[in-house]
Amino acid sequence: MHLPDPPSVEVSTMAADSLRLSMNWLDNLILVSYFAVVLGIALAARRSVRNSLDFFLSGRSLPAWVTGLAFVSANLGATEILGMAANGAQYGAYTIHWYLIGAIPAMVFLGLVMMPFYYNTKVRSVPEFLLRRFSSSSHLLSASLFAVASVLIAGVNLYALAIVLRALLGWPLTVSIFTAGLFVLAYIVIGGLSSAIYNEVLQFFVIVAALVPLTVLGLVRIGGVGGLIERVQSGPGPEFLTAWGGTGFGQDNPLGANWLTITIGLGFAVSFGYWTTNFAEVQRSLSARNLSAARRTPLIAAFPKMFIPLIVVLPGIIALLIHPQIGQTGGHDYNDAIPLLMRDLLPNGVLGLAVTGLMASFMAGMAANVSSFNTVFTTDIWRPYLKPGMPDAHYLRVGRVITAVGVLAGMGTAFIAASFSNIMNYLQTLFSFFNVPLFATFILALFWKRMTAKAGFWGLLAGTVAPIAFYVAYKTGFVAISTDQGANMISSIIAFAVDVAVSVPVALATRPKPASELEGLVYTREAARDTGVAAPGDAAWYRRPALLGWGAIVLAAACYIPFSL
Numbered sequence: 001m002h003l004p005d006p007p008s009v010e011v012s013t014m015a016a017d018s019l020r021l022s023m024n025w026l027d028n029l030i031l032v033s034y035f036a037v038v039l040g041i042a043l044a045a046r047r048s049v050r051n052s053l054d055f056f057l058s059g060r061s062l063p064a065w066v067t068g069l070a071f072v073s074a075n076l077g078a079t080e081i082l083g084m085a086a087n088g089a090q091y092g093a094y095t096i097h098w099y100l101i102g103a104i105p106a107m108v109f110l111g112l113v114m115m116p117f118y119y120n121t122k123v124r125s126v127p128e129f130l131l132r133r134f135s136s137s138s139h140l141l142s143a144s145l146f147a148v149a150s151v152l153i154a155g156v157n158l159y160a161l162a163i164v165l166r167a168l169l170g171w172p173l174t175v176s177i178f179t180a181g182l183f184v185l186a187y188i189v190i191g192g193l194s195s196a197i198y199n200e201v202l203q204f205f206v207i208v209a210a211l212v213p214l215t216v217l218g219l220v221r222i223g224g225v226g227g228l229i230e231r232v233q234s235g236p237g238p239e240f241l242t243a244w245g246g247t248g249f250g251q252d253n254p255l256g257a258n259w260l261t262i263t264i265g266l267g268f269a270v271s272f273g274y275w276t277t278n279f280a281e282v283q284r285s286l287s288a289r290n291l292s293a294a295r296r297t298p299l300i301a302a303f304p305k306m307f308i309p310l311i312v313v314l315p316g317i318i319a320l321l322i323h324p325q326i327g328q329t330g331g332h333d334y335n336d337a338i339p340l341l342m343r344d345l346l347p348n349g350v351l352g353l354a355v356t357g358l359m360a361s362f363m364a365g366m367a368a369n370v371s372s373f374n375t376v377f378t379t380d381i382w383r384p385y386l387k388p389g390m391p392d393a394h395y396l397r398v399g400r401v402i403t404a405v406g407v408l409a410g411m412g413t414a415f416i417a418a419s420f421s422n423i424m425n426y427l428q429t430l431f432s433f434f435n436v437p438l439f440a441t442f443i444l445a446l447f448w449k450r451m452t453a454k455a456g457f458w459g460l461l462a463g464t465v466a467p468i469a470f471y472v473a474y475k476t477g478f479v480a481i482s483t484d485q486g487a488n489m490i491s492s493i494i495a496f497a498v499d500v501a502v503s504v505p506v507a508l509a510t511r512p513k514p515a516s517e518l519e520g521l522v523y524t525r526e527a528a529r530d531t532g533v534a535a536p537g538d539a540a541w542y543r544r545p546a547l548l549g550w551g552a553i554v555l556a557a558a559c560y561i562p563f564s565l
Contacts, residue, residue, distance in 0.1 A: 027352025034206065034356045035183070041198050043190060064293035064543075066201055068300030071284040073200035074368035075305075076207055079153075081312055081361045082160050083424030086334035088309075088316025089326050091485065092232070092240035093563050094255040095313045100243075101267035103305055104556040106275035107298040108549040113523075114276055115285055117446060119294045121520055124286070125372075126279045126438070127380045133445045133521045135453035136384070141460055142438060143380035146279060149434035150373035151406060153280075154366055155413030156427055161362035162414065163335065177414050180359075184366045185407040189400045200367065203360035204304075210357020211311035214338070217345040218318035231321045240317070243563035256483030265489030269496045273439035274431050280372040292538040292545070299548035306556050315341055335423055366410070373406040374399050425484035429471060432491040437463025440499035447523050448507070449515065455507035463499025467491040 023031075087095040123129045127146060131139035162176035171179070222228055232240050239245040239253060246253030247262060257265070275281060275298070288294040319337035320326050322344065327334045342354050378399045387394070416426075441460045444451045473479045474487045481487040537543065 022348070023352065023355070024348045026349045027355065030349070030352035031356050031359065034359065037202065038183075039186070039190075041202065062287050062289060062293075064288055064296040064300060066198070067284045067288045067293065067297040069204050069304075070198075070200040071281060071297050071301035072305050072308075073204040073207070074280055074284060076204065076308065076361055079156050079160050079423055079427050080308075081207070081211070081358065082163075082335050082338055083427060084309070084312045085316035085319070085337040087424050087485075088313035089320040089334045089337045090316075091254045091483075092236060092317055093243055093313070094253065095316070096243055096309050096559070096563060097262055097266055099306055099309050099313075100556045100559055101263065102271045103275060104302050104552055105267065106271040107302045107305065108552055109272065110276045110282070110285070111295045111297065111299040112545055112549045114446070115295045115298075116291060117521070117523070118282060118286060119288075119291050124379045125376045126277050126282055126442070127376060129521075130441070130445065130456065131380070131384075133451075133518075134456040138441070138453060138456040138460060139380065140385065141457060142441075143376050145434050145438070145460075145464060146376050147373060147381070149430055150280070150369045150376070151409040152413050152416070152430055153427065154369040154373070154406065154410030155416060156423055156430075157362055157366040157369065158410050158414035159416075160335070160423055161358065161366075177411050180362060181366070181407045181411050184370065185404055189403050206353075206360040207357045208311065210354045210360075211315070213350050214341055214345065214354060215311050215315050215318075218315055218322075218341055221345060222318060222321055228318070228321070232317070235321060235324065241563065243560060254483075256481060256486030257489050261486065261489040261493065265491075265493045269436045269439070269492035270428065270431055270489065272443075273435035273437075273492065273496075277438045277442055278372075278435055279376060280368040283368075283372050283375060290535050290538070292535065292543070295545045296543060296548060299545055299552060302548075302552040303555070306552070306559055370403055370406045370410070374403045377402045377406075425488070428485060428488040429491070432467045432488050432495055433464060433471075436467070436492045436495040437499045440496045441503065444500065444503055444507075445521075449518060449522050450507055450512050451503065452507045452510040452512045454510045455503040458506050459499045459503030462502040463495050466498035467495040470494050 084095060084098065087098070118126075118129065121129060121132060123132065125143075127139050127143040130142050158177050158181055161180050162171075162173050165171040165176035165180070166173050219225065219228065222231055229241065232238070236254070244259060247255075247257065247259040249258050249260075251258070255262075281298070285294045285297040288297055316334075316337045319340050323332065323340055326332050326337060326340070332340060338358070342351065346354050378395055382398055382402070383390075383395055387398075437460050440463055441456050444459070445456060470479065470491050471487070474481055474491075479487075481490065541547065
């Protein structure tokens with residue numbers, strides 16, 4: 001099965017004209033009010049920014065429920081909403097793999113196993129951990145790769161929102177990109193990470209409030225759940241509502257992947273690579289007030305995460321049923337699934353809330369990447385290699401300046417995403433390039449004392465080059481795979497395997513650090529069980545990380561049942 005080639009950017013631009021919405025005074029009032037609240041939060045957060053730790057990590061002072069909601073909100077950006085709705089329209093219920101096997105186990109692993117090592121070593125970023133574990137070469141390579149990835153992903157968020165603003169409000173693409181980017185720049189520069197996190201909590205509720213009416217009205221339009229099942233069976237086919245149907249070896253399915261590439265490629269390589277080493281997420285946990293709160297951050301986030309498909313993926317399937325031409329040459333892109341439903345279903349007032357929700361989702365994703373970019377660049381590149389030994393106030397100023405640089409660079413990379421009919425395909429490609437090899441290097445560093453600095457550097461470099469080479473082979477037709485997502489899963493497996501295959505022999509051929517220098521940097525049961533300094537209430541049974549983690553795993557497995565019958 002070979003899916004149609006993505007429509008050209010010109011066709012997408014023409015199709016956008018048919019999505020234009022009629023916003024009235026009430027819709028505009030809701031949108032303007034939201035912007036005012038966001039800036040108000042930034043101004044309030046500014047009072048707590050006294051040094052670089054406050055700016056980059058909120059002074060490690062935030063409670064778990066705040067960081068937990070910020071953790072899931074940082075991932076619930078415009079790329080998540082538009083991209084996963086696009087996946088729903090293109091791949092159907094197979095998309096839930098990105099939430100259940102592709103998120104929950106890795107989030108639990110981060111909270112139960114990895115956070116004690118991140119938090120107790122007092123590192124300000126993921127690359128800084130590699131500096132302490134290995135050497136400056138691995139540190140600089142990982143920091144540079146992360147900086148590039150952050151700018152590229154920020155550009156995806158910018159492009160996603162610009163397309164929405166152009167389609168719904170008639171704003172030119174360039175104006176949309178610059179206006180949205182400058183607004184995010186303002187509230188991060190003013191209030192630092194605290195501003196971003198508290199706004200992400202607000203954005204989470206705004207996004208949910210915007211998408212629930214869209215889902216409900218969409219179901220009503222197609223005749224409820226019964227109508228959905230009937231129309232899918234007579235249209236895309238019954239396997240469009242299954243998660244595992246047609247995933248045996250040699251079988252055909254919309255995703256173009258078998259159960260092995262789903263479980264290993266997505267469920268292990270992509271998932272663990274993203275959720276455990278992507279500093280845009282880990283940074284939220286590091287801003288928690290103590291180790292217990294840091295460990296609970298991804299565990300709390302896991303529970304709302306597994307139900308997000310109901311308001312993101314489901315609308316994508318509904319949009320395909322109402323507009324079967326989505327993804328076809330001359331029609332709308334898969335990315336247009338949510339805007340199409342907004343145009344068709346929402347009355348004024350609710351429409352303003354939905355547009356505000358998309359704006360909120362964009363700012364959540366954009367802010368997460370920009371705030372992590374400024375932290376990594378300042379603490380991992382500028383401070384140790386370009387301007388060491390400067391007063392703290394200097395690094396605080398650099399952090400604010402580099403935030404502007406990151407936003408401007410994101411504006412420049414926004415147009416790269418224009419060639420993808422489904423921006424989630426592009427985003428997952430970036431994850432396979434940058435996150436998966438970093439995860440492989442990190443796991444070896446954490447669990448194998450014999451792992452050396454040279455092995456870390458060459459393994460990470462080879463693990464990054466390999467998926468890029470495979471992607472080029474796929475795009476040029478040298479490797480035949482039916483879908484971009486199927487190619488991304490195989491690419492992730494290659495990235496992990498090559499990293500390990502290069503790292504292990506190099507490590508065995510070089511000298512490791514003495515055990516005395518690895519204290520707190522290599523996994524031990526004692527370190528993993530460390531509870532840190534307790535806060536009042538941390539001992540309550542419902543706050544125990546193990547209970548939250550295993551509860552999330554069991555619930556995620558149960559969520560698969562309706563899609564496995």
